[in-house]
Amino acid sequence: MSSEATGPKPPAAIDRMSGELRKADLQDAATQLFSERGYDGSSLQEIADRIGILKGSVYYYYQSKEDLLFDIVKAIHDEHLENVRMLAARAGDPMQRLHAVLVGHAIFVCENLVKTTVFLRELERLPAERQAEILRPDHAYQRVFRDLITEARDAGLVAAEVSPKLASLWILGSLNWLHRWYRPHVTSGPEQVAEQFADQLTRGIKPSVLWERQARSS
Amino acid sequence: MSSEATGPKPPAAIDRMSGELRKADLQDAATQLFSERGYDGSSLQEIADRIGILKGSVYYYYQSKEDLLFDIVKAIHDEHLENVRMLAARAGDPMQRLHAVLVGHAIFVCENLVKTTVFLRELERLPAERQAEILRPDHAYQRVFRDLITEARDAGLVAAEVSPKLASLWILGSLNWLHRWYRPHVTSGPEQVAEQFADQLTRGIKPSVLWERQARSS
Numbered sequence: 001m002s003s004e005a006t007g008p009k010p011p012a013a014i015d016r017m018s019g020e021l022r023k024a025d026l027q028d029a030a031t032q033l034f035s036e037r038g039y040d041g042s043s044l045q046e047i048a049d050r051i052g053i054l055k056g057s058v059y060y061y062y063q064s065k066e067d068l069l070f071d072i073v074k075a076i077h078d079e080h081l082e083n084v085r086m087l088a089a090r091a092g093d094p095m096q097r098l099h100a101v102l103v104g105h106a107i108f109v110c111e112n113l114v115k116t117t118v119f120l121r122e123l124e125r126l127p128a129e130r131q132a133e134i135l136r137p138d139h140a141y142q143r144v145f146r147d148l149i150t151e152a153r154d155a156g157l158v159a160a161e162v163s164p165k166l167a168s169l170w171i172l173g174s175l176n177w178l179h180r181w182y183r184p185h186v187t188s189g190p191e192q193v194a195e196q197f198a199d200q201l202t203r204g205i206k207p208s209v210l211w212e213r214q215a216r217s218s
Numbered sequence: 219m220s221s222e223a224t225g226p227k228p229p230a231a232i233d234r235m236s237g238e239l240r241k242a243d244l245q246d247a248a249t250q251l252f253s254e255r256g257y258d259g260s261s262l263q264e265i266a267d268r269i270g271i272l273k274g275s276v277y278y279y280y281q282s283k284e285d286l287l288f289d290i291v292k293a294i295h296d297e298h299l300e301n302v303r304m305l306a307a308r309a310g311d312p313m314q315r316l317h318a319v320l321v322g323h324a325i326f327v328c329e330n331l332v333k334t335t336v337f338l339r340e341l342e343r344l345p346a347e348r349q350a351e352i353l354r355p356d357h358a359y360q361r362v363f364r365d366l367i368t369e370a371r372d373a374g375l376v377a378a379e380v381s382p383k384l385a386s387l388w389i390l391g392s393l394n395w396l397h398r399w400y401r402p403h404v405t406s407g408p409e410q411v412a413e414q415f416a417d418q419l420t421r422g423i424k425p426s427v428l429w430e431r432q433a434r435s436s
Contacts, residue, residue, distance in 0.1 A: 038343065040258030121339070125256065166406070166414055173395025174388045181387055188384070196384055204422030 023061050025051045027072050035114045039069055039122040070126060074134045076112075076119040077141065083108050084144045094152035095206075099198050101148065102171065106194035109178045116179045142168050149205065159207040171201050241279050243269045245290050253332045257287055257340040288344060292352045294330075294337040295359065301326050302362045312370035313424075317416050319366065320389065324412035327396045334397045360386050367423065377425040389419050 029050040033042045044065050048055045062068040087104040088097055109116050123131055135141065145168035152158040158167075174197060187193060247268040251260045262283050266273045280286040305322040306315055327334045341349055353359065363386035370376040376385075392415060405411060 038256070038258055040256055041343075125259075161414075162418070163406075163414065166411060167418065169395070169399055170392045170415055170418060173393070173398075174391040177387070177391025177395060180391075188381075193384060196379075196381065197388055200380070200385065200388060200422035203424070204418035206421070 022051070022053065022057075026053075026058065026061060026068070027075070030068055031072055031076075031115060031118050034069070034072070034118045034122055039065075039118075039125045044068075066126065066130075069122060070130055070134070073119055073123050073126065076115045077123075077134050079112075079115075080105070080108065080119070081141050081144070084141070088144050088148055093157065094148050094155055095157040095202060098145070098148040098152055099202050101144065102175065102198035102201055103191075103194045106175050106178060106197050107190045109175060110182050110184070110190035110193065113179055113182065113184075116176075120176055120179060142172060145171055152205075156207065158205045162205045167205055170204075174201065240269075240271070240275075244271075244276065244279060244286070245293070248286055249290055249294075249333060249336050252287070252290070252336045252340055257283070257336075257343045262286075284344065284348075287340060288348055288352070291337055291341050291344065294333045295341075295352050297330075297333075298323070298326065298337070299359050299362070302359070306362050306366055311375065312366050312373055313375040313420060316363070316366040316370060317420050319362065320393065320416035320419055321409075321412045324393050324396060324415050325408045327393060328400050328402070328408035328411065331397055331400065331402075334394075338394055338397060360390060363389055370423075374425065376423045380423045385423055388422075392419065 026047065030042070030047045033047055033050065042065075044058050045055045047068075048058050058068075062071070084101050084105055087101045090097060090100055092100070123134070126134075146164045149158055149162070149164040149167050153160065153162060153164060158164075178193070181187070182190075182193065184190075244265065248260070248265045251265055251268065254260075260283075262276050263273045265286075266276050276286075280289070302319050302323055305319045308315060308318055310318070341352070344352075364382045367376055367380070367382040367385050371378065371380060371382060376382075396411070399405070400408075400411065402408075
């Protein structure tokens with residue numbers, strides 16, 4: 001036990017408050033390391049080293065690296081989901097709400113690059129059933145986009161030939177890909193990128209009759 | 219040496235023809251394994267096992283797993299680049315050529331899911347300078363899309379407010395993301411997905427005056 005005297009306290013000595021704190025530290029350190037080296041390239045030992053605890057203390061919170069990844073990926077997914085659901089529930093016609101969701105999701109990705117990278121890249125490292133547990137029945141996340149597009153199409157605001165399913169995957173691709181190239185201080189600001197992308201995405205699915213009307217009134 | 223008597227020939231005995239063949243087998247097996255387990259989760263031993271050669275024989279071709287990944291990723295990148303350059307060089311106005319490139323790239327991704335997955339996912343596992351060596355000066359691949367958009371914008375076929383750089387990243391995101399969700403026999407055929415995506419992407423950057431003209435003539 002002498003080696004622990006000057007190091008971190010053994011798990012049994014951690015009270016609830018500092019325990020919660022340390023679990024959050026553990027998740028933050030792991031998220032950062034996974035984003036830098038990938039899940040496969042990171043070990044529990046390295047994660048423990050980053051926050052100055054013993055590897056054994058990690059097992060107080062998680063039985064395995066996979067359990068840690070699951071918790072991290074689920075929390076990031078749920079944050080993203082809450083954000084788009086909140087935006088989709090605002091006032092406006094379905095196309096205005098879709099535009100707001102697109103802007104808000106793009107900004108969220110740009111401002112949370114590390115977390116988004118870990119979610120999008122490392123989700124695949126979980127077994128299929130644990131991935132499904134996070135994405136929930138019927139892809140709740142994708143469903144927010146799909147439902148708005150369906151609603152907008154029913155209202156004549158989206159071209160009849162657009163498939164809401166394919167269009168939602170098309171939208172998510174262009175916005176999710178932001179994490180691969182967007183860099184603060186190099187690229188234009190998040191708002192500028194988000195507005196341009198949201199404009200292009202909504203233009204891309206509008207029926208031409210709406211364009212005609214808008215062009216006439218401008 | 220007795221263990222090799224019934225196994226593969228030692229490297230020195232491989233003649234040029236079968237050597238080339240085996241190198242291609244090695245790359246194919248590695249590509250498949252990387253797509254299934256990720257680069258970090260695959261070992262040279264497992265790659266050698268898949269094609270029934272000794273791990274030592276791998277070193278006849280490659281000094282390291284990284285060198286093997288470099289060759290694979292570079293070859294896939296160059297195939298993609300050749301495809302879009304060939305499509306971009308066809309006849310037509312810049313918007314028609316852009317549409318053809320978008321359709322052709324989307325189909326290429328759908329029909330080469332394993333390769334595209336390894337390229338897009340594992341490129342990041344190479345050191346920065348080797349990534350740059352593949353992407354070449356000024357991102358030759360992205361440049362094909364960017365140049366067509368610039369040309370189309372100069373001809374008044376793309377809205378003046380569209381940034382060719384951001385638009386090319388927007389386009390590549392939605393098309394590259396196909397490798398994450400497109401599955402043959404589950405999703406609509408590659409041509410259907412490719413046409414819908416190309417239509418939406420080109421609509422998304424057109425100036426509204428063009429829409430007006432098209433709506434009137436239809």
